[in-house]
Amino acid sequence: MEFRLHNVIAFLVLILTVVLSVGFVCASELQDNQSNSADGSVLGVELSDTLNDDVTSSNSNLANSADNGVDADNVINTNISTNGTDINDNIITNTSVSNNISTSNNISVSNNTFVSDKSNGIFNNLKNISISGKVIRCDSGLAFSGVTIKVFDLKGNLLYKTQTDKNGKYNINFTNENSIFKVTASYSGHVTLSKILNLSYSNGFYSGVCNFQLGPEPIIILDGDLTEFLNEEFKFQIHFDNIGNETGFGPIVYLTLPSGVQFKNAKFLGSSVKATFVGIFPTNGTLIDPLTKKPVTGTPGDSFYVLEYPLGSYTKGQPIATMEITAFLLANSTIGKPLNITVTPVFRFGANETGNIPLIGNKSTLKVTPTVIKITKISNAPESEVATGKSNPHIYSLIIDIANGQTLYNITLKDILPKNIQFIQLIDSATGQIITLPSTSIPGGVLELFF
Known part of the structure; x- marks a missing residue:
């Protein structure tokens, strides 16, 4: 009788070992499937009724195993550590599950929480992203088709590119781990605009709307870099033009001069141009344009001037507006070290004579090298x-x-x-x-x- 009872106990232990091994293999296969699904799309984990039943059944087996002298807590901890799958707030699921995995540990997943897939030690927190919007023309407010829309992350990496349709609309869907992006709208001859978009979460998507109003692009053409004498005046010319297909209103120029250069005067067609000294850029590099009331950035220590053309508007095809600027190169400048003068073209009223959204062109730089x-x-x-x-x-x-x-x-x-x-x-x-x-x-x- 003792020998037979011993055989029965050994047989039961063997059955228990086989059951636990099968559970371990299944868990490992689940991890492999999760790892293989990391292909740039959102990892969707759907917890069905069948899965609930399986968890409950496994719970019963573990409880029975505990009755036979096996520590259920230790078995659960070993399987979770081996699977390498944690439950936390990373990838959104819309399924609520609450089951007792063991007699002592409860793990639950609730609505709109995140489930992280840890693959090769890197967390993939992919989100469903949806960005949409509309682009209109500055002058008429009509839909602007064919505008290039680009989405960048905050590190400057291009993530997505598309164009607006005949109604000026666009819709972008992709997956990414971020929820804050930079969106730009560009079209030849028009000022490229950019916005920082902070998405909001709803119904399984991080979404946001980013609209744009594009207007004509002013440009500045420079003659070339200069080599000038210390302690003497010098002159340079800037050539203002409109390369858009719409009229721009209130042409002005942002002029910034380094500490080694002093502004003297500016002339257009032989007549003096109104020049407003705004100030010297402080350590934060920002001053306010008194005409547009918009912030302007520059190098701390540089002087900022606003030069006003005596023109109400500027249309494509109009003769280039050349302004001559006279400046003075201070004697304490370093010989052979270039000084950067920057000029930026602006339509202060945009594409409407009563507008309040300025159109700012690209900055141009003139290098002046001191010599003796x-x-x-x-x-x-x-x-x-x-x-x-x-x-x-x-x-x-x-x-x-x-x-x-x-x-x-x-x-x-x-x-x-x-x-x-x-x-x-x-x-x-x-x-x-x-x-x-x-x-x-x-x-x-x-x-x-x-x-």
Whole structure:
């Protein structure tokens, strides 16, 4: 009798071991399926009535196992740790379940909570995203079709791109772990607008509406970077234009000057332009435009001016409006270190003469490099054209210019002649010591003087 009873107990233990092993394999398969589903879509976990029944059945088995000397709590902890699946607030489900997994631990999932899938140690908190909106024209308020809509995360990564339909509308659906995005609207010849959109949750989606009103784009054209003398005035021109297909109203220019440059005046068609000194950008880099009442950002320490064209509006095809600005380069600027002057075109009233939404174009930068010496080479040949041969000599002049208030020593001047130019003679050395003269019989060579 003792031997048979021992065999029965061993048989029951074996059955129990098989049941627990099967439960472990099923849990592992569930984890694999969850891991394999992480393909960029939202992981949907649907808890059906069948699953409820299975959980209840497993609960009963575990309870019975406890009666036979097996610790149910330890079995549950081992399976949860092995599966690597936790229940927390990450991915939305709409199913409410409350079951006792063991005799001592209760785990529940409620409506609108998040279920996280931990795959390879990385949490995938994907959300269903829906962003929609409408784009209209600034001048007429009519629907604007063909506008490019882009969605970025706050790190600047492009997530989605589409275009508005014939009604000016767009609708974007995708999955992402974030709920705050940057949305932009752009169309050729119009100012690109951007907005930060904070989505709200409802009915399983994070959604938001982002509308835009696009208007004509003003631009500034610059002639090119400059090299200017310390402690002297210099001039530069800015060319204002409208590349949109609508009229812009109230053309103005935002001008910012670095600390080494002082503003003197601005002129349009020979007449002075109204210039308003707004202030010096503080440490937060923000000042308020007194005309539009909008914040303007700049480099702390730079001076901010608003220049007003004497024009009520500016239409596409209108002649480019050129403004000449005179400035002064301070003597304490670092030689050879470029200073950045920035200009930004603005339609202060937008695309409506009574509007209050300014249209701001892209910023342009003019680099001014301080110097104390300039060398210029000029020719006396008419229109810089010279006939060949000994009977057609011409004169080149080398001009050395020094900045006001500056004294320079030990200047070496070199002029390298091309091989199709024959040197004849040096007419005037301007008190410079002759170091080298080119050959009078072989074309090319080097002219070198020391001052």
